Amino acid sequence: MAKSYERQEAKPHLAEEWVGKVYTFVCILFLVITIFSMVYFVASKGLSTFFVNDVKIGDLLTGLKWSPEADIPLYGALPFIFGSFSTSILAALIAAPLGFCAAVFMVEISPKFGRKYLQPVIELLAGIPSVVYGFVGLSVIVPFFRDVFPGQGIGIAAGALVLSVMILPTITTIATDALAALPSGLKEGSYALGSTRFQTIYRIVLPTTLPAQMTGIVLGIARAFGEALAVQMVIGNAPHIPHSLFESTSTLTSAITLSMGNTAMGSVHNNALWSLGLILMMMTFLFVFIIRMLERRSKL
Incomplete structure (x- = not known):
């Protein structure tokens, strides 16, 4: 039974x-x-530019002029690629030190105050729509740059500053998790040898968690690289390579969003925009590959 x-x-x-x-x-x-x-879908549309419309891939990647409506159309995407990389990397350079210092403060210096007040405020930044960031940048940052620096205020500097605030929660959160997951024995051993708290942070904590913190930076760059609306509002959207941080330029996402609705499906211009989207996708795959490599190094 x-x-x-x-x-x-x-x-x-x-x-x-x-x-x-x-x-x-x-x-x-x-x-x-x-x-x-x-x-x-994206690859078939993007590659049609080279195999159907006879646009050379070298001309697209290294060309300096983007004039699809001219008598002799030119599809040079190098200004857009330069604009995307410059704004994203500059934003990461601004946000990374701020994110690391905030993480160290919340985990090592003042955990109670940091976790109770600072961390919710930083995480709140991730929920703000990108159009709000762009509007604030257009209303505050651009006039400030116009009054202090030469130029109209729009350009790489304004776009990078807006993006740095947008990617700050990503970098801070990952850095905080990396610091919190660090074995306590490493810090206790450093203190036992007579090191001060800041010596322990500088020589033990930060070098040990560096791969995980680099992961946060790469994720932030990936987020900034694909941002469209906020950057579009403050960067000027001029298809040329600027000579200073306060000259207008454009990015891959801005070029796609501004022109995609005004092109006919299957035209050379439309396929060239899909090629820009394919470049964005390939860069995303590259960022994911870099993150995977960093995750392997971050295992203690």
Whole structure:
């Protein structure tokens, strides 16, 4: 009787396990199909510029002029690529020290005050819409740069400053998690040898958690690289390589959002914009690869 009862109880559990496995497999299959479909769609449209419209890939990547409506159309995307990289890297250079210092303060110096007040404020920045950042940058940062520095105020500096505030929560959160996960024995050993708190932070904590903190920086750059609206409002959207931080330029996302709705599907201009989108996707894959490499190094 006991064995038959156990068999009857095992059948519902086996059925539930089978249903769970099937449901999980279907979800994973749907996710994989969606990702590959998006990659195929963007790649097929982007590569049409080179294989159907006879635009050379070297001219697109290294060309300095973007004039698709001229008598002799030119599709040089180097100003957009330069604008995307310059604003993203400059934003990371501004946000990284602030994020690291905030993380050190919340974990090592004043955990109670930092976790109670500072961390919620920083995390609140992640929930603000990008259009708000762009409007604040256009209303506050651009007039300030116009009054203090030469130029109209719009340009790489304004875009990078807006992006630095947008990516600050990402860098700070990852740095905080990395510092909190550090084994306490390392710090205790440093204190036992007579090191001060700041010596321990500078020589033990930060070097040990550097790979994880670099992961936060790369994620921040990836976020800034794909941002469109906030940068579009303060960067000027001029398709040329600027000679200073206070000259207007444009980014890949700005070029796509400003022109995609005004082009006919299948035209050379439309396919060139899809090529810009393909460059963005390839850069995203590169950032993911870098993050994976950093995660391997971050294992203690």
